[in-house]
Amino acid sequence: MPFHPERLTRLRASLAASQLDALLVSALPNVRYLTGFSGSNALVLVTADDALLLTDFRYAAQVKLEVAPEVRVAIEQNSLWVRLWSELKALPRVEVIAFESAHVTHQDAARFVGEGAEGAAWKWRPALNLVEILRETKDVGELAQIRSAVQIAEHALGRTLPQVRVGMTELAVAGILEHELRNAGSEGFAFETIIAAGARAALPHARASSAVIAKGDLLLIDFGALHGGYCSDITRTFVVGRAADARQTEIHGIVREANGSASAGVRAGMRGRDADALARDYIHRRGFGEAFGHSLGHGIGLEIHEAPRLAKTAEAPLPPGAVVTIEPGIYLEGWGGVRIEDDVVLTSDGPEVLTTFDRTLSQLG
Ligand code: ZN
Ligand code: ZN
Numbered sequence: 623m624p625f626h627p628e629r630l631t632r633l634r635a636s637l638a639a640s641q642l643d644a645l646l647v648s649a650l651p652n653v654r655y656l657t658g659f660s661g662s663n664a665l666v667l668v669t670a671d672d673a674l675l676l677t678d679f680r681y682a683a684q685v686k687l688e689v690a691p692e693v694r695v696a697i698e699q700n701s702l703w704v705r706l707w708s709e710l711k712a713l714p715r716v717e718v719i720a721f722e723s724a725h726v727t728h729q730d731a732a733r734f735v736g737e738g739a740e741g742a743a744w745k746w747r748p749a750l751n752l753v754e755i756l757r758e759t760k761d762v763g764e765l766a767q768i769r770s771a772v773q774i775a776e777h778a779l780g781r782t783l784p785q786v787r788v789g790m791t792e793l794a795v796a797g798i799l800e801h802e803l804r805n806a807g808s809e810g811f812a813f814e815t816i817i818a819a820g821a822r823a824a825l826p827h828a829r830a831s832s833a834v835i836a837k838g839d840l841l842l843i844d845f846g847a848l849h850g851g852y853c854s855d856i857t858r859t860f861v862v863g864r865a866a867d868a869r870q871t872e873i874h875g876i877v878r879e880a881n882g883s884a885s886a887g888v889r890a891g892m893r894g895r896d897a898d899a900l901a902r903d904y905i906h907r908r909g910f911g912e913a914f915g916h917s918l919g920h921g922i923g924l925e926i927h928e929a930p931r932l933a934k935t936a937e938a939p940l941p942p943g944a945v946v947t948i949e950p951g952i953y954l955e956g957w958g959g960v961r962i963e964d965d966v967v968l969t970s971d972g973p974e975v976l977t978t979f980d981r982t983l984s985q986l987g
Contacts, residue, residue, distance in 0.1 A: 624763065625658050625690030630673055632756050637668070643716045644669040645752055646706075649725035651924040652753040654851060658688045665702050666693075667709065669716055674709055676702045703730070707738040716744075723748035751929065758921060758929045759943035764852060765967060768922065768945055769976060771812070771854035772965055774847035776979045778802035779858065786986040788837045788863040792817040795841070796830035803847055812846025812853035813926045823859070823958040826916055826951060837863035840870060840958040841986065846926060853926045855947050856977050857963035862986045873910070873952050874960045874983040880904045880950040881962040884918060885975050888948065890968040894936025901950040902934070910952045919947035922965060944968050945976070 633656065637645055647653055647666040653675070654660050656668065661681040667674045673693045677685060682697045689695055698705040710716060721731070733739065734746045760768065781802040786795055796815045803811065818828035820839035828842075835841060844857035859877075861870055880901035887900045898918040905914045917933030922945050930940050932948075940946065946968065951961030964977040 625692060626761070626763075627690075627692060629656055629756060630668060630692075633668055633753060634670055636752055636755075637720070638670065640720070640749075642718050642720045642747065642749070644713075644719045645749065646719055646721045647753060648730070649722050649753070651928075652722070652725075652757075654924060655753060655757055657693045658690065659685060660688060660851060661685075663702070665706055667706065669713060672713070676705055676709070678702065703733050704738050707742070710744065711742065718745045718747060720747045720749035720752065722752070723750055754929050757923055758941045760923060760945055760967070761943075764923065765943075765945070767850035767852035768854060768965065768967075770849040771808075771847045771852050772856070772976045774803065774806045774808050774849060775845065775854045775856050776977065777806045778808070778847065779843070779845075779856070779979060781806075782843075783860070783984075783986055786835070786841065786860075786862060788835055788839075788987050790835050791832050792819055792822070792828075792830040792835070793832055795835070795843070799843070799845060803845070806847070808847035808849065809851070810848045812848050812855060812922075816842065816844035816857075818842040818959070819862070821956055821958055823960070824953040824955050826953055826959065826961070835862050835987075838867070839863070840960065842959060842961055844961065844963065846922075851924055853922045853924070854965055854977075855922050855926060855949075855963060856965065856979065857949060857951075857961045858979060858981065859960045859962065860984055860986045865985055866983045869957075870960075871983060873954075876905060876908045876910060877950055877952055877960045877962050878981055881948055881964065881981070884948045884950065885964055885966055885973060888932075888940070888946070888966060888968065888973050890942035890944065890970065891939050893939055894930055894932045895934055897932040897940060897946075898934055898936065901948070905950060905952065913952045913954055914950060915953065916951070919949050919963075921946050940968055942968055942970050 817830040823842040846855040884900040919932040949963035953959035
């Protein structure tokens with residue numbers, strides 16, 4: 623990921639506005655966003671005129687490839703925390719330090735007053751979402767990565783569907799899809815692939831299981847690709863082994879209508895709850911309000927679930943440049959479920975739907 627100095631500039635402005643001398647960044651997606659470093663062990667300290675990345679020996683070569691010279695790097699053989707104290711002591715004007723309260727364990731918070739930190743005058747302040755808020759708005763490069771992740775996912779899905787047959791297990795279908803994702807260039811899986819057949823499709827977050835796909839089953843497939851560290855997230859629902867029956871067609875039609883009108887109506891500046899209502903009110907009017915028990919969508923980026931939220935309780939406006947999912951569903955216990963999920967970028971000119979894969983209730987096998 624190329625280095626983006628403006629991200630540090632924006633973060634420093636928000637630190638100054640909150641009278642904070644520094645932020646200790648411990649969430650790895652935030653580390654990656656600010657410095658480009660994609661390793662699994664790091665702390666970053668951002669002050670008004672300095673950015674310091676602490677990591678361990680395993681990443682000594684990787685940081686040279688990923689981290690720009692604007693970020694100071696310290697390779698620590700023993701404890702990142704002990705090293706942090708000595709680095710902090712060399713920055714005497716840094717007193718009020720924020721930490722990411724959603725991403726620091728209790729054990730690590732105890733270190734703020736523990737060994738090596740005794741006698742220091744630091745004042746630690748819990749902070750929430752200082753970097754996450756910056757990440758809501760995607761820049762051109764980030765959007766290009768998400769577009770690639772969408773294309774990879776759709777290509778893999780297109781290769782997978784002709785291989786699905788009655789009698790396969792959900793796990794077998796997940797294996798085919800994940801193989802096709804890798805072949806198409808996915809760096810990994812944006813989250814654990816959801817393959818849910820028949821009545822199991824009523825479980826919105828079903829893991830793929832050894833359940834066998836029967837003739838006439840609905841098959842719900844929810845998965846994502848990873849490209850340049852960025853996620854895509856797409857769901858389609860199919861019927862296997864025969865044409866859809868009247869009930870399947872009716873419920874799929876309602877979800878598709880809800881998905882289409884929300885994707886077309888969502889706007890930057892709209893509150894998350896109003897976006898959620900675009901689909902929820904329609905499903906409610908059609909008599910299935912109780913069967914749509916989760917929120918309409920979420921931001922995607924370096925993480926599969928990130929800000930902003932499109933939910934009944936989301937008061938915050940959706941920022942321009944956010945990429946969000948639109949994923950209404952109807953789930954009926956004992957019968958099954960239908961979800962259709964697309965990824966949408968909220969441009970200043972309106973929504974652009976990135977996912978283009980066919981949304982009809984097509985027959986597989
Ligand atoms: Zn999904
Ligand atoms: Zn999703």
